[in-house]
Amino acid sequence: LATASKQGPEDARRANRSLLLRALHHGGPTSRADLAKLTGLTPASVSSVVRDLLDQELVEELGTRVDGGVGKPATLVGIRPDSRYVVCLDLSEPEQFVAGLVDLTGKVVVRRSYARDERTGRRAETLVKRICHDLVADADRPLLGIGVASPGIVDDQGTVTTAAHLGWTDLDLGVRLSARASVPVHVVNDANAAALAELVFGAGEAQNLILVRVDEGVGAGLVLDGALFTGNRSAAGEIGHVVIEEHGEPCACGKRGCLETVVSEPLLGKRLGADGADEADVLGHAGSRLGVALSTVLGALDICDVVLSGPASVTSEAFRNATRDEIAARTMPNIADRLVVRPSTFGFDDVLIGAAALVLDRELGIH
Ligand SMILES: [Zn+2]
Numbered sequence: 159l160a161t162a163s164k165q166g167p168e169d170a171r172r173a174n175r176s177l178l179l180r181a182l183h184h185g186g187p188t189s190r191a192d193l194a195k196l197t198g199l200t201p202a203s204v205s206s207v208v209r210d211l212l213d214q215e216l217v218e219e220l221g222t223r224v225d226g227g228v229g230k231p232a233t234l235v236g237i238r239p240d241s242r243y244v245v246c247l248d249l250s251e252p253e254q255f256v257a258g259l260v261d262l263t264g265k266v267v268v269r270r271s272y273a274r275d276e277r278t279g280r281r282a283e284t285l286v287k288r289i290c291h292d293l294v295a296d297a298d299r300p301l302l303g304i305g306v307a308s309p310g311i312v313d314d315q316g317t318v319t320t321a322a323h324l325g326w327t328d329l330d331l332g333v334r335l336s337a338r339a340s341v342p343v344h345v346v347n348d349a350n351a352a353a354l355a356e357l358v359f360g361a362g363e364a365q366n367l368i369l370v371r372v373d374e375g376v377g378a379g380l381v382l383d384g385a386l387f388t389g390n391r392s393a394a395g396e397i398g399h400v401v402i403e404e405h406g407e408p409c410a411c412g413k414r415g416c417l418e419t420v421v422s423e424p425l426l427g428k429r430l431g432a433d434g435a436d437e438a439d440v441l442g443h444a445g446s447r448l449g450v451a452l453s454t455v456l457g458a459l460d461i462c463d464v465v466l467s468g469p470a471s472v473t474s475e476a477f478r479n480a481t482r483d484e485i486a487a488r489t490m491p492n493i494a495d496r497l498v499v500r501p502s503t504f505g506f507d508d509v510l511i512g513a514a515a516l517v518l519d520r521e522l523g524i525h
Contacts, residue, residue: 174207176201176523177374179216183262183358183524184235189232200348208235216522238393239263245293245341246513247286249308249324250348252423257289259297259350260514264359266507267298268354278325283334290335302521303342304335305369305513307351309373316345323374349395350386352467352502353379353514357386358515358525360503366461369502369510370397372450372468375418379466382459396421402450420447427469429473438476445477449484462496466518472500506509 177197181261182188185196194204213215218238222231239261248256252274259268270292277285288295290304308323308331316332318324335343344438346354349371356364365384380387388394398418406415420446429440449459452464464481466473470474478499502508518524 159204159488169467171207172523174203175211178204178207178211179237179522182235183518186235187236189223189234193235196375202309211235213261237262239265239485240267243267243297243299244302244514244517245290245304246510246517247289247304247306248348248351248513249282249286249306249321249372250509252374255274255285255289256450256510257293258510259293260511262302262518263457263510264355264504264514268293269510277324282324283331284327286331286479287335287338290338290339294332294339294341301341303344303517304339305351305515305517306331306335306345306473307348307509307513307516308345309348309375309377311391311393311396312345312347312350314388318345319392342517342521344520346513346516347377347379347392347395347466347490348373348428348509348512350379350388351516352504352508353465353512354386354519355512355513356465356502357381357384357407357498357503358518364463366423366484367458367463368395368452368455368459368461368463368512369467370452371464372421372472373423374419376448380459387520397451398453400451402447417447420444421472426469430471435454441471441476442480443476443479444472449481449524451486453485453488455495456485456493460492462493462498464497464499465502466499467502473505 177457178419181193181196189206190208194201217235220234220236222233222506239451242262243259246258246260255272258266260266272289277341279384308318308321309323311319313319318329318331320327332343332345349369352371367381369379369400376398380395380440399416401413401415403415403419407419408414429435430437453496482497483501485495504511
């Protein structure tokens with residue numbers, strides 16, 4: 159919790175602001191004195207930053223609390239949940255784009271969906287621009303920014319390197335949307351968004367987790383030491399084309415037996431709907447194959463918190479138990495004994511809320 163004293167005064171001020179906002183976000187309303195203890199900042203710094211935050215109406219004073227009966231009652235300071243909204247877009251679903259206004263606590267205040275009608279390329283991009291325009295117009299609060307969660311690989315500049323289902327290659331979506339917006343725009347991969355939702359808004363104190371998102375394909379978001387890990391080329395978590403069945407089904411990528419030939423939303427839907435399908439068998443097999451793919455990752459990184467995001471079949475107990483049992487059978491007790499395989503905290507909204515989490519992280523330093 160050190161201050162950024164070696165940087166310029168603006169950087170230091172921004173870092174201190176993030177420290178305080180983070181403490182208030184995770185700890186709830188707190189007195190200035192306790193904020194100083196929690197963050198290691200001097201009482202004078204805390205007062206000064208809180209004054210700025212009050213001026214910006216990001217925080218509010220919330221009455222008093224008497225601590226231990228000594229001294230005068232302390233005034234509590236808390237984040238104002240509806241002082242800013244985030245415009246959020248989830249582009250990961252095959253049939254529709256989902257959009258919403260989300261407040262600073264991760265609550266979805268307004269939700270809209272837009273039929274995709276199989277739009278790809280420029281037409282999909284035009285629809286995204288229209289959605290942003292609609293939601294900005296809907297907001298009756300100041301906006302913190304726009305967060306977009308896209309399928310595919312997204313670099314840290316907001317360029318969608320590749321999103322096959324949308325027909326996008328090297329699309330500088332962040333730059334294009336920024337050119338028309340009066341607020342900051344941030345773009346992230348959908349699985350990474352859902353992982354950020356757990357980190358920023360989840361109930362647990364998850365500092366290390368892997369979130370596996372199943373939709374048209376399979377992807378994962380990694381949180382390591384309390385931060386999103388994106389890898390060398392922003393492609394961390396791309397586990398869909400790891401081969402898990404050597405003589406398996408052919409895959410669109412040219413190999414055989416990739417994880418995506420066993421686990422994806424359309425495929426599971428088809429298998430569950432087939433004549434004479436045994437639900438427990440289908441989910442058990444798919445869940446255990448995912449466990450095979452995850453075991454080495456979890457063992458290597460010492461992660462025991464696995465979050466599943468996607469359709470009800472994937473978050474079902476049968477699927478999760480199969481994944482857990484497979485991982486437990488393939489890892490050391492340090493993983494197996496503490497292993498949790500759980501559905502994502504925010505259900506179908508996790509990617510949308512994750513887009514808000516991204517903006518809170520980038521604009522306010524809350525993670
Ligand atoms: Zn493949």
